[in-house]
Amino acid sequence: MAGHSKWANIRHRKGRQDAKRGKLWSKCSRAIIVAAQQGGADPEYNVTLRYAIDAAKAANMPKDNIAKAVKKGAGLDGSSERFEEIRYEGYGPGGVAILVDTLISNPKKTAPEIREAFDKNNGNLGQSGSVSFGFTHQGVIFISSEAIAEDELMEIALEAGADDVTSEDGHWHITCPPADFLTLKDALEGAGLALENAELTWTPQTMVQCDDKVARQILRLIDVLDDHDDVQAVHHNAEIPEDSLEG
Numbered sequence: 001m002a003g004h005s006k007w008a009n010i011r012h013r014k015g016r017q018d019a020k021r022g023k024l025w026s027k028c029s030r031a032i033i034v035a036a037q038q039g040g041a042d043p044e045y046n047v048t049l050r051y052a053i054d055a056a057k058a059a060n061m062p063k064d065n066i067a068k069a070v071k072k073g074a075g076l077d078g079s080s081e082r083f084e085e086i087r088y089e090g091y092g093p094g095g096v097a098i099l100v101d102t103l104i105s106n107p108k109k110t111a112p113e114i115r116e117a118f119d120k121n122n123g124n125l126g127q128s129g130s131v132s133f134g135f136t137h138q139g140v141i142f143i144s145s146e147a148i149a150e151d152e153l154m155e156i157a158l159e160a161g162a163d164d165v166t167s168e169d170g171h172w173h174i175t176c177p178p179a180d181f182l183t184l185k186d187a188l189e190g191a192g193l194a195l196e197n198a199e200l201t202w203t204p205q206t207m208v209q210c211d212d213k214v215a216r217q218i219l220r221l222i223d224v225l226d227d228h229d230d231v232q233a234v235h236h237n238a239e240i241p242e243d244s245l246e247g
Contacts, residue, residue: 098131121221141198
């Protein structure tokens with residue numbers, strides 16, 4: 001299969017995360033800590049914390065680890081460590097736009113390391129706003145096409161705030177505004193549906209078509225960025241052939 005497939009990219013990313021479960025749990029823990037620091041320890045009243053905990057559960061993070069992260073973020077364990085949310089923006093090989101979301105305790109250390117990752121992998125780190133204008137923040141959910149008929153899914157999803165429901169690669173691809181994400185997720189799960197993937201992400205408005213050489217360079221850069229302890233997520237607009245993902 002040639003061309004862009006959001007599901008193929010997610011499947012590839014999830015496969016890499018499974019191979020590096022410890023690092024994924026560390027990123028989930030940091031997201032929980034920051035959410036609890038900013039909005040308190042009760043996910044019922046802290047939507048950001050609820051989302052971070054749900055993401056940790058989806059990564060099979062142990063309950064004890066989640067509880068410890070909430071406690072640390074709420075300052076109940078005496079910890080004084082603080083993290084700052086910083087987004088880096090730049091371009092990779094072939095003019096591919098890249099957003100890098102980070103949670104950082106020492107920006108003076110992290111910024112040069114992110115810049116070096118771009119420089120060493122045929123990319124360029126840009127200024128704030130140089131790339132993000134080309135992305136839309138939204139909730140994205142995938143469900144197997146075999147799980148539910150389109151008409152039934154449309155009725156549930158649109159009533160719960162979804163923008164659109166499309167078919168892709170054996171899955172229903174559902175999008176929604178960030179504010180409606182948890183409501184939509186709850187509605188779908190309440191209908192007994194198993195969610196293959198559910199996340200808040202930055203979706204590119206236009207794609208950059210990549211040949212195999214550029215695609216592999218982009219994947220190498222993404223891997224380097226993903227491996228950085230301070231990086232929470234990497235978003236890009238590369239149209240990567242599935243053959244490159246599997247290679």
